[in-house]
Amino acid sequence: MSALSAKAASSAVELARKGVARSRHVRDGWEFAIRGMLGCTALISIAITVGIITILLRETIAFIQMPDITLTDFLFGTTWSPLLGAEKHFGIWPLICGTFLVSVVAAMTAIPLGLITAIYLSEYATNRKRAILKPIIEILAGVPTVVYGFFALLVITPALQGACNFLFGTPIFSGYNAGAAGIAVGIMILPIVASLSEDAMQSVPRSLREGAYALGSTKFDVSVKVVTPAALSGIMASCFLAITRAIGETMVVALAAGGLAHMTLNPADQVQTMTAYMVQIFLGDAPAFGVENLSSYAVAMVLFMVTLVLSIIGNILLNRYREVYE
Amino acid sequence: MSGISLRTKRILKNRAFLALCLFSTSATILILALLLMSIMVQGSHFLFSSEALSAVFGHGELSQVTKIIRWEFLSNFASRFPEKAGIYAAVIGSLWVCVICALLALPLGIGTAIYLEEFAPKNRWTALIDFNIRNLAGVPSIVYGILGLTAFTRMFGLFGSDKNSALSFGPDNAWWHIQLPFGQGLLAGGLTLMLVVLPIVIISSREALRAVPSSLRQASLAIGATPWQTASKITLPAAIPSILTGAILAMSRAMGEAAPLLVLGIPVFIANTPDNLNDNFTVLPFQIFNWAGRPQESFHQLAASAIVVLLVVLVCFNGVAVYLRQKLRKPLA
Numbered sequence: 001m002s003a004l005s006a007k008a009a010s011s012a013v014e015l016a017r018k019g020v021a022r023s024r025h026v027r028d029g030w031e032f033a034i035r036g037m038l039g040c041t042a043l044i045s046i047a048i049t050v051g052i053i054t055i056l057l058r059e060t061i062a063f064i065q066m067p068d069i070t071l072t073d074f075l076f077g078t079t080w081s082p083l084l085g086a087e088k089h090f091g092i093w094p095l096i097c098g099t100f101l102v103s104v105v106a107a108m109t110a111i112p113l114g115l116i117t118a119i120y121l122s123e124y125a126t127n128r129k130r131a132i133l134k135p136i137i138e139i140l141a142g143v144p145t146v147v148y149g150f151f152a153l154l155v156i157t158p159a160l161q162g163a164c165n166f167l168f169g170t171p172i173f174s175g176y177n178a179g180a181a182g183i184a185v186g187i188m189i190l191p192i193v194a195s196l197s198e199d200a201m202q203s204v205p206r207s208l209r210e211g212a213y214a215l216g217s218t219k220f221d222v223s224v225k226v227v228t229p230a231a232l233s234g235i236m237a238s239c240f241l242a243i244t245r246a247i248g249e250t251m252v253v254a255l256a257a258g259g260l261a262h263m264t265l266n267p268a269d270q271v272q273t274m275t276a277y278m279v280q281i282f283l284g285d286a287p288a289f290g291v292e293n294l295s296s297y298a299v300a301m302v303l304f305m306v307t308l309v310l311s312i313i314g315n316i317l318l319n320r321y322r323e324v325y326e
Numbered sequence: 327m328s329g330i331s332l333r334t335k336r337i338l339k340n341r342a343f344l345a346l347c348l349f350s351t352s353a354t355i356l357i358l359a360l361l362l363m364s365i366m367v368q369g370s371h372f373l374f375s376s377e378a379l380s381a382v383f384g385h386g387e388l389s390q391v392t393k394i395i396r397w398e399f400l401s402n403f404a405s406r407f408p409e410k411a412g413i414y415a416a417v418i419g420s421l422w423v424c425v426i427c428a429l430l431a432l433p434l435g436i437g438t439a440i441y442l443e444e445f446a447p448k449n450r451w452t453a454l455i456d457f458n459i460r461n462l463a464g465v466p467s468i469v470y471g472i473l474g475l476t477a478f479t480r481m482f483g484l485f486g487s488d489k490n491s492a493l494s495f496g497p498d499n500a501w502w503h504i505q506l507p508f509g510q511g512l513l514a515g516g517l518t519l520m521l522v523v524l525p526i527v528i529i530s531s532r533e534a535l536r537a538v539p540s541s542l543r544q545a546s547l548a549i550g551a552t553p554w555q556t557a558s559k560i561t562l563p564a565a566i567p568s569i570l571t572g573a574i575l576a577m578s579r580a581m582g583e584a585a586p587l588l589v590l591g592i593p594v595f596i597a598n599t600p601d602n603l604n605d606n607f608t609v610l611p612f613q614i615f616n617w618a619g620r621p622q623e624s625f626h627q628l629a630a631s632a633i634v635v636l637l638v639v640l641v642c643f644n645g646v647a648v649y650l651r652q653k654l655r656k657p658l659a
Binding site: 027030031034035037038039041042043044045046048049051052055056112113116117119120121124133136137139140142143144145146147149150151153154155187190194218219220221223224241244245247248249250251254255275278279282283284297300303304307308310311312314315 | 336337339340343344346347348350351353354355357358360361364365368433434437438440441442445446454455457458459460461462463464465466467468469470471472473475476477521524525528552553554575578581582583584585588589591611612614615618619626629630633636637640644
């Protein structure tokens, strides 16, 4: 028994003595009060969720009740022009399209790199190498998102333009574009994919690997045909949670993706995401309490619902692999 | 199989895959290096004195360098003129709001974690709270900004508008002077960041508490200690190093957040530091966002310099976290 558990036992004895000296009634009352207080702090998280849903719902309803706005137009319209032109259109699909484009580019950057890195760390790297490499990769997760925005705007975009200029003679990528923002978001979520997938692979029982090696498998066979399928729900969970982050990412797209909401799937074009639109409104481009202001709440509602669904799927998958192997 | 045996083919495949692994892992690290280097290069102009820069990059003499760091950048307020601009207000604002956020989020977060790990019955309600917290961690921070704007900055419109407040407490010159609603003040900022980091604090604290061996708890309970005595005197002290590590990581997240505060409508340019809990403030990431979004090159350099300062602060935070973990960790069980 270590020093700490001995100390724990002795202080528990002392506590018990004090407890006996004090009246049992007082002690029970104290216990009850503490338990109640801690229970209340736990309820705050519920209150936060209820608060978010109530506020978003209230303002979204107010938005839909504005003149010339209908729910069908909002949910199925393909023109989003709240600040331009005489006739304002509020059809959310251009914003969803922009968000989708940035997230797809981010996922295409983060998932292959992250998964291969995870396989390397979990299956190939020695313990020493893993102990050095994993924290370095996790530094990427600790970098503030505004820094990635700067990186996307002033490093990735010029690099993409330069590369295209060299290859095709024209820059192709505009000064603000979905591609650079997506790559930056991808770098940001890479550690989530790598770290969570590696955890999932580590919790695959050794016996499965040993069985495969005994049959003459190479490391490649074991990693790709045994460990990856066995850890699949954890890997999927990591991808879902990472994409949730990508969809909700704000500062990168506000800086680097541009401000023009239109339906496009071309990563060289500028796009506006749901979060970037909210930034545009809250930075003061629209009169307070007008229809533009209310529209940002409706956009926030859609954003909240999308991220909530993805995050729920991710957490269900996470629970599943934890149940299987722990 | 033209010449190559099946076995050789599989071994080659394995080698090729290892090469791919090494390539992607080193690509990740190279990206990090490129990120840091590009920012350092762009930021050096305003961070270091001209004599130091010319000694390193130009024709100056190293021996003539009397000052290396350009302290004006840290001690000046923001300005329209890049040469005069500094980040003093932003640094002070960031530190203030982070301290307020820590004072609010840590007791609430650790309290929730203790309740869920040590007291809560294993029933449907507990499972619901648990599930709710996990999903709150995935909510975009800008959505928390909207909650903060309505609940703290405007207080649901219950106390008049944020420009024309209905209630105030304390003398105007006291640091604890508070007005309702909070407007764009420090308290509103700290509370909003608290919403953002609370799920992170709860999840990391729960993991820390769960790692304490149950034999310690059982020993304490068996001798007759109450659940709260066990939690406060046995479990919590044993879990404190990991809890603190998680808390510091959560605070570095708070330090880097700009989106929720942007929604509150905090100003970019202020020429004074906050005097009381209701005073306006700005934060470093928001200042960086503003500078990076301008077209002029010199503002981009200012943004890069501010990023270097922000990253240095975060590295210090993380250094403290690592130190605490090494220093306080004791073998349990």
